Amino acid sequence: MDTAVSTSNVPATSPWLRIKHWLTHLSLRQVFVLVVAVGLLAPGVIFTLLMLEWRRHELTLQFRAEQERVLETLALGLRQPLWDLSLNAGQPLVDTAMKDARIVSVQVDGTFPGEPFIAVNLPERRQGVVTHLSRPVHFGDQVIGKVTITFDDGDLRRRLAAQGREYVLLIGVMLVVSLLLILLLLDSRFLVPLRRLSEQARALTNHEAPPGTVWTREDEIGDLGRQLEWARGELHRLFGELNDKNEALEQDIVERVQTEEALRASEAKYRELFISNLDGICVVDMDGRVQDANPAMLALLGVPSAALVGRPMGQFVAEDWRSYDDHMMQHRVLVDGHCNEYEIELYRPSAGLLPVSAKGVLMRDVDGRAIGIWRILRDLTERKAAAQRMELAAKVFDNTAEAIMVIAPDNRITSVNRAFTDILGYHADEIVGQPSSVLRDPSVETRVYEEINANYTNGGAWQGEVPFRRKSGGVFTAWAQINVVRDVTGRIGDVVLLIRDISDAKAAQERILHLARFDALTVLPNRAYFRELAEEAIAEAHRHGVHRALLFVDLDHFKTINDSLGHDVGDQLLKEVASRLNDALRAGDAVGRLGGDEFVILLRNLDSGEDASYVASRVLERLARPFVVDEHELVVTPSLGIALYPEDGEDYDTLVRNADAAMYHAKEHGRNTFRFYTADMNARAREILAVENQLRRALERDEFVLHYQPQVAMSSGAIVGVEALIRWRHPERGLIGPMQFIPIAEERGLIGDIGEWVLREACRQNRAWQDEGLPPIEVAVNLSAMQFYRRDLAEDITGILKETGLDARWLALEVTESVIVQDVESTIATLAALKAMGLKLAIDDFGTGYSSLSYLKRFKVDKLKVDRSFVMDIPGDADDSAITRAVVNLARNLGLQVIAEGVETPEQWSFLKQEGCDEVQGYLVSPPLPAIDLANRLARGAWTLQG
Ligand SMILES: Nc1nc2c(ncn2[C@@H]2O[C@@H]3COP(=O)(O)O[C@H]4[C@@H](O)[C@H](n5cnc6c(=O)[nH]c(N)nc65)O[C@@H]4COP(=O)(O)O[C@H]3[C@H]2O)c(=O)[nH]1
Structure with missing residues (x-):
């Protein structure tokens, strides 16, 4: 960072400084590369140049020698042709020489004036620098001519250039290989270990967790690494110890703060508990003087704090109870450390005596020495009133005429009153603890009781008829009022059952129902009930598409008997008739009395109208035998009218009306017979009415x-x-x-x-x-x-x-x-x-x-x-x-x-x-x-x- 800053401050003017600055910022690897490159490149270049120069010199000498040799050869070869001036002999020699690509031209001059003897020139061969060499041609001692050859050094130059390229390539390869080897060596021997050293050093400075570096190399770097690692380990250990101590210290401080806070909170809590407690609490010293009292205690005694604190507590205990209270304090609390609840009466200066329950707990200091007593007093007025109410409730419970039974949530009977034992015949000891199901009427389906249970459980209360079984095994129907008692959380607690034996009322109700439905005299269904039965049967027949028949039975001359022999005889006769009618029927059929001597029969099991006629015949037959009533032997014949469902009517009224009409028809036809209804009978019935x-x-x-x-x-x-x-x-x-x-x-x-x-x-x-x-x-x-x-x-x-x-x-x-x-x-x-x-x-x-x-x-x-x-x-x-x-x-x-x-x-x-x-x-x-x-x-x- 500092370097960078200084870098930016370097004046850009001096190239040397710029290079220096650049060099100082090179990485170690770059420096090495630069040094190796420069170190290898410079000798390589010098060596190449020297070699090239040496080679050029050698090739030039070799070229000169070859030029001399060609010139000499040609001068010797042309001596004769030139002498003879034989072009044919000289020309092949020249052409042979011209085969050498380095020769541009050959000129053979004679000593005679004029044109050269032979001249061959190939100017296109001229590529480099040309050299003209001449040599005289001797014949004996005579110079007879001159040979001039023009040489081109293009070939020489090319060979030199190729040589140069080879050198450059060689040096390049050497340079690259050397560089690679050097870099490889550099990396493995220096740079990688250096990086590890650097990381170690960084971990050291940052107090990081030990990287666990192990140095195996035995050189200086390995030594340095080990030293660093040792230093880092030591430092780490020291920091660890420091940290542990630090944390322990911190924990110590936190705990102390927490303890103080807890102590404060506990104090506040207990103070709050003391203040807000509904029981009267006060602290008395070992002399029995009040040291502190909570508001409930002041309220209980009806005095302000000043009137209580510092005064002996005994002053506020009713005189009659004082010695007892003193005894409890001295012989229980001081001896045992506490005492159980006991009852006394307080004396309240302005409001008289108050029943309370009292309790004492000894207070000790840290050394266990007694330093005072906690006195806890509770107003018993409400509890006593509740106890009285309970007593009253218990009396009511025991003396009420209705049986009462309390069932716990586990369905066991927890208590019963006297009426219960009277009505159900169980002694309390026998039934308490038993499951309530023992009282179920075994002939009643469990489902019925389950439904009742569900009703009161869901609704909280239920009343209705419940069948019960007495100890004797007898069953009776009771009117039960069931109330569920829930605790404050709404959970179902006990279930209280008030049981009133309504068997008599039920029997009376059944009698009333029976009276409402059945004719009192014959005990047959009366008009209204028979209608119900018949309508039911008709509806059923309608559903199933079957037949029914209604028989109207009227006793011939019954009125005569009734009027002449009196109603008692008439009644007896009707009873007998009813009984015989009943006997004449099959199961499922029904007979009812409409009133007077009129009866109706409902036939359910009917295949055809013929079935009805069988029953009618049977009725005639059954009634034909004389009746003996009060020593009177009476003969009563019936007349029967039959109406069929659905042919003669689809409702009860129509069927009765038509059966009645048919009955009249039977009467008209001599009585003691039966007639099926026919459509014209109604007209006849109307006529009869008119008559x-x-x-x-x-x-x-x-x-x-x-x-x-x-x-x-x-x-x-x-x-x-x-x-x-x-x-x-x-x-x-x-x-x-x-x-x-x-x-x-x-x-x-x-x-x-x-x-x-x-x-x-x-x-x-x-x-x-x-x-x-x-x-x-x-x-x-x-x-x-x-x-x-x-x-x-x-x-x-x-x-x-x-x-x-x-x-x-x-x-x-x-x-x-x-x-x-x-x-x-x-x-x-x-x-x-x-x-x-x-x-x-x-x-x-x-x-x-x-x-x-x-x-x-x-x-x-x-x-x-x-x-x-x-x-x-x-x-x-x-x-x-x-x-x-x-x-x-x-x-x-x-x-x-x-x-x-x-x-x-x-x-x-x-x-x-x-x-x-x-x-x-x-x-x-x-x-x-x-x-x-x-x-x-x-x-x-x-x-x-x-x-
Ligand atoms: N085919 C035929 N019939 C004959 C012959 N001779 C008489 N009769 C009829 O036979 C019926 C005789 O009366 P009944 O047997 O007492 O039968 C009587 C009787 O039971 C009753 N009846 C008539 N008047 C009175 C009455 O004042 N009081 C009561 N309670 N019943 C009466 O009415 C029934 C019919 O009376 P009526 O129509 O008057 O019919 C009478 C009479 O007209 C005959 O040779 N051939």
């Missing part, structure tokens, strides 16, 4: 009229009685027969009033005929089941007879066989009562019902009426003839009269007469006639079979 409405007003409007059909004695042909048959003079439809409205009136409960009207009118008319002076006859009146089973039937009839003035013996009552067998015992009693009044009694439609012959004997009837259905086909039909014959014989054997109805032909008449029938009634004698016509007929006298 019912009109019927209700028909009595008021006096639209009924009685026709009378004569009954004649077969023996005499005399009219012995008439059957009163009702007709309805409908304002629009004209005269309507009883079959079109009596079943409806019976079904809708209208028959009572109508029947009473018929009775009254028939009695009135009969009395009127008698009053007219016509021969007295019996008037037979049909009694519906409902009328027949009315409790006050006898009373009513007595009243009517009295009212109309008809003697009882002129009134006959016809009751169908199916009615009287409904309740045999009642029938017997009723018939006896009627009989006692002096009335005549006939069993209508005899042979169609199921009357047992034993009953027949007990029924005090006067007459059996062979049903028209048998009479119709006699005498042609053997069966009907046999039945008719049997009935006639039976009547005779029992001492009863027998009358055949529906007699239309003389053959029937003859047959009946032959069999011994007493009376006949039928178109053969007369159709039913208005009263006036009948009177005329009566007046005409006896009827005889024409022809």
Whole structure:
């Protein structure tokens, strides 16, 4: 750097100085190259020049000799030709000489004047310096001519130049080889070691890490290197030691500073701890005087620092506790170095006593000598209040009526109250520590409990019904309120369960639900619930594309039984019917009660409509057997209507409506049967409804009229009685027969009033005929089941007879066989009562019902009426003839009269007469006639079979 500066200051004027400056800045390698180059080049050049000069001289001499020799030769050779002046002889000699390229010209002159004898000149050979040499030609002693040769030294010069180039090349090669060898030597012997020395020296100056240089050479450089390496190693070691000492010193200083800082921080921290501690802390000396107190202690005692510091601590301990506190300090703290927490009361000058927990720790100096006591006091007011609350909570826990159970996070039961042991039957010792799962109802899927667990774990609280298992194994449903207690970090701690046994409430709820769904009497699904079931089944059928059937079941004449035998009997009967209906069904089918005597059956397993008819038949069959209720043997037949899903309706209401219509149809067709719904039934159902409405007003409007059909004695042909048959003079439809409205009136409960009207009118008319002076006859009146089973039937009839003035013996009552067998015992009693009044009694439609012959004997009837259905086909039909014959014989054997109805032909008449029938009634004698016509007929006298 300094050199460079000085370089720039060198005046550029002096070339010598510039060269000197340049030389001083050359590197060692450059200097060596320069020295070797100059050292080798200068002698080489001088040697070359000397050699060249020597060579030129030698070649010049050699050239001169050759010139002399050529000249001599030619002069000798031309002596004769010149003498002879023979050009032919001289010319070849000259030409031979001219073959030498260095000869430019040859001229042979004779001594005679004129032209040279021979002259040959080749000027183009002239390239260098030319030399003219001449020699006389002697012949003997005579000079006869002269030979002159011109020589060119171009060849000589060329040879000299070539020689020079060879020398230069030789010297160049020598120089390069020498330089290379020298540089190689220089590099390996000097420059590389020097560089290493230089690096060593640099490492030495920079106190760098030891390079680990090893010098093996034994020359001066190696020696120097080793010395340097040793010096560097020593220096490094010394620096290392210095550094270590330095670092140790620094570390020492840092540690000391840190210790001081830590001490300061610790002091500050402990001071802060002391100041900010919520517990009252004070330092008392060995005399018990307060040295220092934290704000909490001042607050605890309610005094300022000045009032406490320097005062004996004992002054602030309640008198009662002073000696105890003193004892703890003297015998615990001073002896053991500390004491456990104990309770005392502080005396606060301005606020009275305060319960505190106290603690003491002995303070020692560095030599372990006791120098004071740390006194730590904690307000116990809150803790005591909490303890009281805990005590209260424990009392509540123990005395509450609900079972309480606490479950730890590991699902083990940690505590239970008394109610728990009462309700679940476990003693606390038995259940505490057990997993809560022991209380699970084993029949309930674990999943249910897992869901409950998840609910309260996620929500923090949950309440609902949980099934539990008592120790006894019994299970019950409890209403559980579950609360999760979390710690301050939000982690789930204990789980508290309040368990209330709701089995009773649940049972009550189930009963209510049952009541809401099931008919209380028959325990069948009620109207609403059956609808639910049916709608469900319909929806299911809709989904699966299958069939269903709805059967509407109505009991024939149930109202009669209910009204006559009382509701208790009716209820019992319905229960029995329900039970038999249930029995008639297959699994999966259902029966419900719509109300009264109406039942519905839902058939689920249905392949076709035929299946429904099988079930309907089975129902008919099951209900056909008499029911025994309270000693009454009752026969109840049902009428069934069947509607199919989806053909007859796609919803429940439509299906019920259509099944109902079909049921009416069944009733119209003689009851105790079933009918499938057909589209026109609804029209019929509407018509029935219309009829019912009109019927209700028909009595008021006096639209009924009685026709009378004569009954004649077969023996005499005399009219012995008439059957009163009702007709309805409908304002629009004209005269309507009883079959079109009596079943409806019976079904809708209208028959009572109508029947009473018929009775009254028939009695009135009969009395009127008698009053007219016509021969007295019996008037037979049909009694519906409902009328027949009315409790006050006898009373009513007595009243009517009295009212109309008809003697009882002129009134006959016809009751169908199916009615009287409904309740045999009642029938017997009723018939006896009627009989006692002096009335005549006939069993209508005899042979169609199921009357047992034993009953027949007990029924005090006067007459059996062979049903028209048998009479119709006699005498042609053997069966009907046999039945008719049997009935006639039976009547005779029992001492009863027998009358055949529906007699239309003389053959029937003859047959009946032959069999011994007493009376006949039928178109053969007369159709039913208005009263006036009948009177005329009566007046005409006896009827005889024409022809
Ligand atoms: N084919 C045919 N029929 C004959 C012949 N002789 C009479 N009849 C009909 O047979 C029915 C006889 O009455 P029933 O068997 O008591 O059957 C009666 C009876 O059960 C009921 N009925 C009629 N009036 C009353 C009534 O005032 N009260 C009650 N409860 N039922 C009545 O209506 C049923 C039908 O009465 P009606 O239509 O008047 O039909 C009458 C009568 O017109 C005959 O030779 N051939």
